[in-house]
Each structure stands twice: as C-alpha cells, then as structure tokens.
Amino acid sequence: MDIIRIGLLGLGNVGSGVMNILRQNINKIREYAGVHIEIEKVLVRDINKPRDIVFDEQLLTTNPQDILDNPDIDIVVELIGGIEPAFSYIKQAMVNGKHVVTANKAVIATYCKELFELADKNNVEIRFEGSVGGGIPLIDTITNKLAGNQIDELVGIINGTTNYILSRMSREGMSFEAALKKAQQKGYAEADPSSDIEGQDAIYKLAILAAISFGLHVSPQDIPCEGITRISEHEIRYAEEIGYAVKLLATARNRDGKLEIHVHPSLIPNHHPLAAVHDEFNALFIKGNAVGELMLYGKGAGSMPTGSAVIGDILDIIKMMRQSAKTGSSFVSNGEKLKVVGEESGSYYIRLQVVDKPGVLGIITTTLGKHDISIASVAQQGMGQELVPVIFITHEVEREKLDRGLDEIRKLSHVVGEVACILRVESY
Ligand SMILES: NC(=O)c1ccc[n+]([C@@H]2O[C@H](COP(=O)([O-])OP(=O)(O)OC[C@H]3O[C@@H](n4cnc5c(N)ncnc54)[C@H](OP(=O)(O)O)[C@@H]3O)[C@@H](O)[C@H]2O)c1
Structure with a gap:
C-alpha cells in the first residue's frame, strides 16, 4: 500500500484534533483512502511546550523548511492561523509542488484569488473546508453539491461565540458583559474577544462563502460590518415580544446583478429556521435557483469538528492524487460582473x-x-x-x-x- 506523507504546520487546537482523528479512526481512514497516511513532520513555535496529546515527539521541528522543502511530503496542512507567516508558508508549499489544506480564514478571505491562481499554476490543490463553519461541510456543499445552481442568497450564523452570547442574553436575561464572561469561562470566547464580538471573524468567513458562491472576491475590509457590543438584553426582549430573535447574521444576496454583502446584528422572525440556532452552534441558510432553500447546521469550531473538516480535505486530495485529477479554482472569476453594494x-x-x-x-x-x-x-x-x-x-x-x-x-x-x-x- 502507498504512503501519503503529511507535513503539519501547527499543533494547537485543530492540529491536535487532526492527530487524534488520524489515530482514532485509522482503519476507517486507511480503508477509504486506500493508502497509509503518515505525519512526517510537525512545525511548532515551542518544542518544549507541554502538549495534551500522545504522539512521537521526534516529529516536532521549529524549522519550517523541514516541511516546505521536504521532498517526501505530499500534503502540507497549515494550522498556524493569522496572515503571516502562514500565507508565505502556503505559497512556498505550493510552489514546491505540495498540495495544501488549511483552516485559515484570514488568509483565504484576504488572498483566495492569488492562492487559487498559484495552485492552478503549480498543478496542486488547495482546500479550506475548516476555515468556515468548523465541522459543517459548507464549502464542499456549495462548490460541489450545489455546483449546478445559481446561488441567490446566503444568510448565516457563522460565529459561535456571538451566538452563544446572544443565546445567554435571550434565555437567561444576562447582560452582554455577563454573557461574554460566561463564554470566556466555557472556552467559547478568547481572552481578547474583539475579533468575534466586533464581527471581524464573521467578515472573513462571509468573504470566503461569497467568493465560492458568487465567483467574486470581495475584500474583507469592503464588507460593511457591525458587531454585537451595542446589543442589550432589553433590546433582545423587545424584539422577542414582537416575534423576532436577534442574531449576528452574515448575509450575501444577489439582487438583480447587485451583490449585497454585510454582517449585522439583525432581527429574524421566530418561524425562520435560523431563529432556532442557539448556543455555540452555526448554521448557513442557502437559496439556490434549482435546489430552493436549505440549511446546514452544526458545530462551527472546536478541535475535533474542525479536525474532521481538515481530514475530509486531506482525503479528497488523496482521491484526486490517485486519479491523477486536478479540479481547478476558476470559480473566483465567474462573478466579476456582479456589482458589490454592501448594505x-x-x-x-x-x-x-x-x-x-x-x-x-x-x-x-x-x-x-x-x-x-x-x-x-x-x-x-x-x-x-x-x-x-x-x-x-x-x-x-x-x-x-x-x-x-x-x-x-x-x-x-x-x-x-x-x-x-x-x-x-x-x-x-
Ligand atoms: N480552534 C478552532 O476551533 C478553529 C476553528 C476553525 C478554524 N480554525 C483555524 O485553524 C487555525 C489554527 O487554529 P488553532 O485554534 O488550532 O490555533 P492554536 O491553538 O493557537 O495553534 C496554533 C499552532 O501553531 C503553532 N504556531 C503559531 N505560530 C507559529 C509560528 N510562527 N511558527 C511555528 N508554529 C507556529 C503553535 O505552536 P506552539 O504550540 O508551539 O505554540 C500552535 O501549535 C487558525 O487559522 C484558526 O482560525 C480554528
């Protein structure tokens, strides 16, 4: 049986999830892939850091070139996060003929067009299912399963932290500050929660979803956005009294050739399925001109759910390698005739x-x-x-x-x- 060798950049939350899934589900994965999957090297910042995971410590390195220039490595999995050095590492890996899997929303939202072109030029694949919606297969559904549709509308709850906070404010009458503190205690919000509560995280994810759905790369800084910091528990109660839930909604809608795209705390009627998405869960409501309305729902973050998305991408690439196929990433130029109008x-x-x-x-x-x-x-x-x-x-x-x-x-x-x-x- 052949061996596919993986170079892992990062062994934090998601990197550990990937390692754990590969170990726990080894037989199922091997049977499906028809190859052995081996982690060849793992890049971290600090080799001596205690880690909550069983693995061969000989795999660790602090030198990125041990992975990026390693001729034995077939697939580079980038799970460092942030723009740099992740962006440079991804580019270098592709130029060196390696396929790339990443869960990095900041890099894909900002540079998807450039990266897709680079992948095509170097005849390699780049996959990023984990970058939006954690374990929910949003990217694959839109790019493959709904490829025969014109997507008319996407409305999503794509940030679990803010949904958890709004759920506590609604169900327990908590203030924003108390709900944020609870989210931090439960590990749903970071010590610096600004990217989540100000809407930046949702903007990155919406930019990615819009690129693959409408064929148009809208730069994250051009997407109008408002976070949830000004929402009070009283406002949520007023809205509920007239039949609405308050959610942080990421919306992209093709209206007669104009692409409306924005992130805002919004009222959604109680009868809409998005109103029933509570706690840390995410959901994306999609309208396609053939499929009609559908909604995908699940855990939008976390070590194992996001690891599941990463493994799915790795297996997809292995399938293509075995068939000597290449998908191409041209979807980011189809929509250039759409006019972006924000809100x-x-x-x-x-x-x-x-x-x-x-x-x-x-x-x-x-x-x-x-x-x-x-x-x-x-x-x-x-x-x-x-x-x-x-x-x-x-x-x-x-x-x-x-x-x-x-x-x-x-x-x-x-x-x-x-x-x-x-x-x-x-x-x-
Ligand atoms: N966490 C989630 O639930 C989730 C969900 C969806 C998507 N994502 C995305 O997945 C990616 C990884 O997130 P995470 O939560 O796993 O991050 P994390 O826990 O902070 O882990 C980052 C890892 O990268 C390593 N690292 C960071 N900077 C580095 C550098 N300059 N050189 C070498 N290694 C470096 C760290 O090394 P040390 O261990 O030595 O510090 C650590 O192992 C991000 O793009 C994130 O947006 C995360």
Whole structure:
C-alpha cells in the first residue's frame, strides 16, 4: 500500500484534533483512502511546550523548511492561523509542488484569488473546508453539491461565540458583559474577544462563502460590518415580544446583478429556521435557483469538528492524487460582473424613546413618510413613564433614506428623547 506523507504546520487546537482523528479512526481512514497516511513532520513555535496529546515527539521541528522543502511530503496542512507567516508558508508549499489544506480564514478571505491562481499554476490543490463553519461541510456543499445552481442568497450564523452570547442574553436575561464572561469561562470566547464580538471573524468567513458562491472576491475590509457590543438584553426582549430573535447574521444576496454583502446584528422572525440556532452552534441558510432553500447546521469550531473538516480535505486530495485529477479554482472569476453594494436597502427595526402623549406617533410617522419610509408595524412597550419605548418595523427602504429620515426625527426633541436602536430585519 502507498504512503501519503503529511507535513503539519501547527499543533494547537485543530492540529491536535487532526492527530487524534488520524489515530482514532485509522482503519476507517486507511480503508477509504486506500493508502497509509503518515505525519512526517510537525512545525511548532515551542518544542518544549507541554502538549495534551500522545504522539512521537521526534516529529516536532521549529524549522519550517523541514516541511516546505521536504521532498517526501505530499500534503502540507497549515494550522498556524493569522496572515503571516502562514500565507508565505502556503505559497512556498505550493510552489514546491505540495498540495495544501488549511483552516485559515484570514488568509483565504484576504488572498483566495492569488492562492487559487498559484495552485492552478503549480498543478496542486488547495482546500479550506475548516476555515468556515468548523465541522459543517459548507464549502464542499456549495462548490460541489450545489455546483449546478445559481446561488441567490446566503444568510448565516457563522460565529459561535456571538451566538452563544446572544443565546445567554435571550434565555437567561444576562447582560452582554455577563454573557461574554460566561463564554470566556466555557472556552467559547478568547481572552481578547474583539475579533468575534466586533464581527471581524464573521467578515472573513462571509468573504470566503461569497467568493465560492458568487465567483467574486470581495475584500474583507469592503464588507460593511457591525458587531454585537451595542446589543442589550432589553433590546433582545423587545424584539422577542414582537416575534423576532436577534442574531449576528452574515448575509450575501444577489439582487438583480447587485451583490449585497454585510454582517449585522439583525432581527429574524421566530418561524425562520435560523431563529432556532442557539448556543455555540452555526448554521448557513442557502437559496439556490434549482435546489430552493436549505440549511446546514452544526458545530462551527472546536478541535475535533474542525479536525474532521481538515481530514475530509486531506482525503479528497488523496482521491484526486490517485486519479491523477486536478479540479481547478476558476470559480473566483465567474462573478466579476456582479456589482458589490454592501448594505443598500432593507427592512429595519427602530426603537425610539418618545414622550407618552397623544399625537406623537402621528408626528413621527408623518416625518418618516416625508422621506419615503413606510411603516409595517408599530408597538409601544410601556406606559406611564416620561419616555416610553416605541418600536417601528419599516418596509424595505434604502439605508441612506432611513438615515436622513432619522436625522430629522432626532430634531423632534419636544417628542423624541432618543433614537435608541436601529437593527436590520430579515423578512421572510
Ligand atoms: N480552534 C478552532 O476551533 C478553529 C476553528 C476553525 C478554524 N480554525 C483555524 O485553524 C487555525 C489554527 O487554529 P488553532 O485554534 O488550532 O490555533 P492554536 O491553538 O493557537 O495553534 C496554533 C499552532 O501553531 C503553532 N504556531 C503559531 N505560530 C507559529 C509560528 N510562527 N511558527 C511555528 N508554529 C507556529 C503553535 O505552536 P506552539 O504550540 O508551539 O505554540 C500552535 O501549535 C487558525 O487559522 C484558526 O482560525 C480554528
């Protein structure tokens, strides 16, 4: 039986998961692959660091060239994270004729076009299933199983940390700060949680999903984004009282040749399957013009789920090596005719704090009407206080018009205390 040799860059959470799965499922994997898979070398930063995993310590190295220049290694698995040196290592591996598997969302989101071209030029494969949705096979489903569709829409909960925090705020009435602390205690949030709670992690993942779904590479910095730091437990309760859940949604939608793409905390009606995605789970809702609507759901991170995605990519590459096939990565140029518009229009939830007296709602709706903002529903949440919360759900409106209308509302200081919150609403 042939041997396929792997060079592992990184032996942290995901690298250890890969090692564990290869050991636990060795027979199943060998039978499927028809070859022996051997880890030849493992790059780490610190050889002496204690590690929670049983393995041959002779495999460890701190010299990347032991892997990148090693003629015996067929597949390089990059699990270091961050842009550099991971990006340079991936490029060097491909130039040296090695296939690459990575779970690195930052590198793929930022440089996918360049990397796909380099893979084609060097006749090697690059796979990145673990970079979005951990163990959920999102990339394979979109690029292979749905290849016969035009994808019209993707709406995803693709960051487990923020979903866990919002779930605690909703179910236990916790404040944002308390829910974040709980997420850190449970290991769902890092000591520096900013990339998750500010939406950067979701932007990277959305850029990757958009590239493979719409054939267009949108640079992460061009994707409008808002995190969840300004969401309060009260806002979640107000939204729930009118039939919605609050989720951090990553959205990419082809609307008549325009690609709307953005990450925002949004209201989603309770009857939508995304509203039922709780805790650290992830889900991606996809609309294709042939398949219709479908949703993929599962663990979006973690050592073993992400390791599972990495192993799947390795096995896929081995299958291609045995058939001497090459897939090509041309999907990132098909969509260049789409115009990227970010957040153009939508339906919005607006909470105003208003004076509780007759005629106030009329003044507000007339003012909004002057800016072509029409109201789908209004709900007043309390009475008797000096200022009471009133919630408006608008019909579809351009964001610019909404902002102009709300600027005028802010000037109505005799009746409006505050424009307290603006959130997108996904209407289905
Ligand atoms: N963790 C998850 O659940 C998850 C889910 C999906 C995707 N991912 C992605 O998977 C990748 C790995 O994540 P992780 O959580 O496994 O990271 P991690 O636990 O921080 O592990 C990183 C590993 O890379 C090594 N390393 C870091 N910088 C290095 C350098 N300059 N030179 C040599 N070795 C270096 C570290 O060595 P030492 O061990 O010596 O420190 C460590 O073994 C990232 O791209 C991440 O975004 C992670």
